[in-house]
Amino acid sequence: SYVLTQSPSVSVAPGQTARISCGGDSIESKSVHWFQQEPGQAPVLVVYDDTDRPSGIPERFSGSNSGNTATLTISRVEAGDDADYYCQVWDSRREHWVFGGGTKLTVL
């Protein structure tokens, strides 16, 4: 089955740039979606189809996808960005949705 690998944690100071990676075999051939989840809350879509942002999501959130790694970049990090982040793809071979294990972003 298709596996998405995320680093368990990333730490960044306010105002700096956070980069959260999502690794998968030839992931560049898939559309990657990213979700933010604050404690006790439902996930929120922040980037879809590798690079697009839903309405209401700040421009500080951006995505890229190349080779075997997709990346969510959060610029000018704020305290409110402290949350868990998950990547997701559709595994067309098995007709399954797949989530990465999640990355805890800590704003120092």
Add this chain to the structure above:
Amino acid sequence: EVQMLESGGGLAQPGGSLRLSCAVSRLTFTSYAMSWVRQAPGKGLEWVSDISGSGGATYYADSVKGRFTISRDNSKNTLYLQMNSLTVEDTAVYYCARRKRTAFEGWGQGTLVTVSS
């Protein structure tokens, strides 16, 4: 604003059954595929099942295939998950999520399922 409200969670015994519902309002329900996603306590997100807008296509994670059944009543704007042969590993918050094209653009607040003797 779109509303998605899950219900039906609670305590079940191992081997028991529960039926979850997700009532959706303020959108054209048939335009959206729907999924169930769960999250065990302290763990990450796990996709459970997906159903097309018409209900004609369904998909299941290996961990629930043969035990869970996803369905929808488009006349009632409601999504269901029938869960049978429950095990302690099914303990989780269950979320419903909607998808118009490729991404899960909206989620409910979740309902907690606890499987314990």
